[in-house]
Ligand code: KG4
């Protein structure tokens with residue numbers, strides 16, 4: 001039996017290519033975390049095909065929710081609220097999760113809480129770090145976003161830096177494709193880099209002149225493509241592991257540099273990372289070392305909570321629930337939702 005004071009939230013995530021559901025107790029205890037990935041399907045096309053994503057979500061979502069409830073050993077009657085990602089993301093994909101959440105909250109008369117996907121990624125840090133509370137700084141690095149965020153309080157965010165072009169994960173995916181690794185590229189580059197020399201090739205580290213916390217990765221991506229072309233024209237063999245390691249180092253160096261600059265400038269004692277790229281082993285090691293050097297406590301979710309999942313949505317929804325956020329029956333998917341918007 002659940003303690004009366006406990007708040008149980010069903011989190012639902014369907015913004016891209018994972019259909020996910022999770023039951024989270026009091027924002028931090030994950031009772032179940034079910035993820036049905038469509039990666040194998042999208043791999044065939046070299047990236048996420050939006051219409052296929054929507055169709056797979058609608059096929060799978062009931063089973064995923066059923067399994068999340070089963071693993072958590074609860075029923076819909078035990079829930080206190082339903083939290084769902086309503087943006088940003090692919091509109092057709094988001095609509096599946098939003099409709100499902102609405103149906104459950106309508107049938108069971110439960111509060112409906114729309115969650116921003118990035119707020120979810122940031123909140124993934126609360127799951128395994130009971131001591132983590134705002135304020136802190138967080139680097140969000142995913143397939144769609146590269147944001148340096150100041151978390152002033154639960155639900156209160158200020159974006160101090162962002163990418164001007166490609167997201168970090170997007171750069172990983174594009175470079176992986178160019179060196180023939182396939183989709184999704186991040187984990188493959190991560191793995192291959194361990195066999196390569198990160199000092200072998202010098203790739204540029206872009207800084208944005210008037211915005212010290214902003215990022216730019218399209219120049220780096222072009223530099224890698226130019227390097228590969230140059231090798232081909234000169235008939236030189238490409239050592240893919242060296243390209244992967246040198247590219248990865250260029251990305252990580254900039255991410256670490258900007259993050260530590262922000263930490264020092266704003267005087268934070270806590271720093272977190274989030275999003276799919278945050279599961280990168282070299283990025284985690286580099287951030288850990290930089291934080292130690294700067295006497296800052298480093299937080300990071302386990303890899304399973306870095307890439308898209310619904311536990312992070314349940315965690316974020318809990319703090320929105322406490323803050324009184326309740327969405328109405330008119331909740332819609334918002335593909336370009338801004339962080340901090342309601
Ligand atoms: O957060 P996420 O699952 O979905 C979005 O919200 O975008 O992030 C997916 C991105 C992909 O670009 C993927 O290549 C990247 O995260 N990624 C990684 C690693 N694992 C996933 N990038 C680098 N190293 C990894 N180990």
Ligand code: ZN
Nearest residue numbers: 142276307308
């Ligand atoms: Zn994500």
